Amino acid sequence: MKHFLCAGLLLTAALTATTGAWAQVRVGYGAPAAAQPAPTNTLTDYANPKEYTIAGLTLTGTRFLDPNSLLSLTGLRKGDKIRLPGEAQGSAIRKLMDSGLLYDAEMVATKVEGNSLWLRFKVNERPRLFQITYAGIRKGESESLKDKVKLTRGKIITNTDIKNAQLAVKKYYIEKGYLNAKVKVTTIPDSTRNNATMRIQIAKGEKVKISDIEFAGREEVAESALRSKMKGTKQMRFGRVFSPSKFVPKKFEEDKGKVVDYYNKLGYRDAVIEKDSIANSGGRTVGIKLTLSEGNKYYYRNVNFEGNYLHTSDRLREVLGIKKGDVYSPEELDKRLNGNPGQDLSSLYMDDGYLYYRAEPVERAVVGDSIDLDIRIYEGKQATINRIILNGNTKTSDHVVMRQIRTLPGQKFSKTAIIRTQRELSTLGYFDPEKIGINPIPQADGTVDIEYNVEEKPNDQIELSGGWGGYIGFVGTLGLTFNNFSARNITNLSAWRPLPAGDGQRLSIRFQANGKQFQTYSLSFVEPWLGGRKPNALSVSLSHTVYRSYNYYDLYSRNSGNAVPIGSYTNTAITVGLGRQLKVPDDYFSLSNSVTYQQYDLNNLNIFGNGYSNGVSNNFTFNTTLSRNSIDQPQFPRLGSSFTLSGSFTPPYSVFRSKDYQPDAANPYRWVEYHKWMFDASWFQTAVGKFVLNARAHMGFLGSYNSRTPIGPFERFVLGGSGLAGQGQFALAQDIIGLRGYPDRRVLTLDNNRVATGNEANQGGVVYSKYVAELRYPVSLNPSATIFVLGFLEAGNNWATYKQYNPFDLRRSAGAGARIFMPAFGLIGIDYGWGFDEIPGVQKAGTGQFHFTIGQQFR
DSSP states (O other), rough: OOOOOOOOEEEOOOOOTTTTTOOOEEEOOOSSSSSOOSSOOOOOTTSSSSEEEEEEEEOOOSSSSOOHHHHHHOOOTTTTTEEEEEHHHHHHHHHHHHTEEEEEEEEEEEEEETTTTEEEEEEEEEEEEEEEEEEESOOHHHHHTTTTTTTOTTOBOOOOHHHHHHHHHHHHHHTOOOOOOOOEEEEETTTTTTEEEEEEEEOOOOEEEEEEEETTTOOOOOOHHHHHHHOOOOOOOOOOSSSOEEEEEEHHHHHHHHHHHHHHHHTTTTTEEEEEEEEOOOOEEEEEEEEOOOOOOEEEEEEEEEEEOOOOOHHHHHHHOOOOOOOOOHHHHHHHHSSTHHHHHHHHHHHTOOOOOOOEEEEEEEEEEEEEEEEEEEEOOBBEEEEEEOOOOOOHHHHHHHHOOOOTSSOOHHHHHHHHHHHHHHHHBOGGGGGOOOEEOTTTTTTEEEEOOOOOOOOEEEEEEEEOOOOOEEEEEEEEEEEEEOGGGTGGGGGOSSSSSSSOOOEEEEEETTTTTTEEEEEEEESSSSSSOOOEEEEEEEEEEEEOOOOHHHHHTTTGGGOSOOOOOEEEEEEEEEEEEOOOOOTEEEEEEEEEEEEEEEEETOOOOOSSSSEEEEEEEEEEEEEEEOOSSSOOOOOOOEEEEEEOOOOOGGGGGGGOOOOOOOOOTOOOOOEEEEEEEEEEEEOSOOOEEEEEEEEEEOOOOOOSSSSSSEEEEEEETTTTTTGTTTTTTTEEEEEETTTOOOOOOOOOOOOOHHHHHHOBBBBBEEEEEEEEEEEETTTTTEEEEEEEEEEEEEEEEEEGGTTTOOEEEEEEEEEEEEEETTEEEEEEEOOSSSTTTBBBSSSEEEEEEESSSOO
């Protein structure tokens, strides 16, 4: 029997886009114009479903999607048999909607002939994202939200996308303290292109701040101590700047855990926060109340070990360092078990190859306020290093990295060696120290592979600067430093990007000029592993400086091109050095030696201010430096120390002269003679949170070999200001030392009655000392721009003779500053220092100074 479509035979199964509910399935047959009885056998007769063969499938309503691809999603094909009414029509629609590409879809039977059925799917496409716009906020905030709302242009917009965008924006503002922020997301379709703009309307409202924090049930622990542990949850008070009192739920939850951890650290193992309440005080503030149960304070009674065969229990107790009567602290216990490399219990085993060692502390008994502790040891087997896997060094050659690695194949596994390797890779300066990853990979045969993952960072530097320096006018500088140079690839043109790199050598070229008056050229090269087997560093440097003094009128007149200098000097220097790493007392020590020859040629120029204005001076010195450096990383150290003791010695020419020998009056400094000692110490320690304390001490001494030979003008100390040369940058053979809060080059003590004139101060002193304390805080540790701020206390002085030397007579200052380290430009710093002491005739007490520096650390 054939059924013909009269007025529209219709079978529909529609899914609404908003609720996901199925619409009613209806089957109908159109009737002729004259009323006729309905057929008895219809497609909606659920009691008598009938099987049909699909004779045709079509899909309409698409504008950008491929109809054939959508039909394939239905799971139906021409020739398939389908039972109607039945599950088939619902399943097909469901599959289309599950694709997320459509707003709605329906299935229509367009024709029925006997058992043959023709079907058409009618669909409505979802629009694609064209752009996201924000309303109610500043442009800068819109840029920040782009990283939070992770939707790409061209993506089909679903209800889930709209909801996720709303939640992401709201979460962002809640984390900023805007607890009452309201976010509305709407889509504005463009029917001509089936695109839509997502518009996010934001009403931030006011920041919700914390009016007060109450600790109920607190008896044993000071309230101020608990408040200090809540780093991200602070109550309002006058002067709070660096830790604002906004309420952030996520940080509040973290801080509650810190409060409990602090109690546990003090021995209150049962301490809990029984409940917390947040009272809204009118929309803009909230009050927080924490109800505490402190419990008892506990102490260690007995500490026993189980499972230890390699080491006696007495030896383990000695390493653990916990005695009867000590306060019970799980945090401190974990540190002594695993958290103090080289000194904890795990290092005792793991430095001897026992990679699989573990220790599990178990509270065996709790009696009153005392705890008996069992530490169950699993020693395992010794593991030998099988191979080293190195990933991420796309620029640096493998051998440069491998020579810093302390874990070599065939050696026993060592936890301390791994941690030391991490430090060595950080101090290279080629990799981001925050992203150095170390992954021991145990093997089935009992060996272990160690995988080192590094991420290269830019480390070459360009110095391009200009400035105006008083009478000397404009000064320009061009410097290039390649910190990972490769000399062996100079002839390999394919390795020039822009210069051959990857072998860890250092090449530096620098040029500075001030027109005709001043030019200086320098070239240096360092090979840190001469021969490639041991860290023996070979360094060679050359420099040449020319300075000419002109009559101001001649120099700045119309005929300046014909100006003739009235005085000049040249300085040519060459240095060759060799350094090596020491094994004793430990391998943080290094010793370097070098020889330097400098020639100074003065022509009618009293540059020292002591009457010596003509002649050639020769300075031949032997330099030796003993240093120890355990700093964890170069850009922003958190731990470690650096100590340097150096000495420079010229030949003692005067020792071989007769007592009545008189030096050449015309040139008393033909052969420069002195001995010089320098001591520098720097110590870093993490203080609280991210704050790092840096304490430094610096001293210098310049002397002669005997009383018959006075200390000459060479290699003296010039103190004050930023530590840059400033207007005296053309002075010869001086150590310029910074002292913030005071003018450049003007700190010099003569005696109690005489004030150092500008000329005398520029000559410098023969002994100086300086002490610094800095508290640093990192703003950004991104390798492309490491930024930190600091506050400092500083004191120092410079003395013209040993007779006036008084280590307690110091010029004191305090201030604040910031540092930016960019690989391309080096270190850039600015400070404001407040000098507490008067320099008669130069600066009054209680005067401030701004200081700027580039490319150097303050000494």
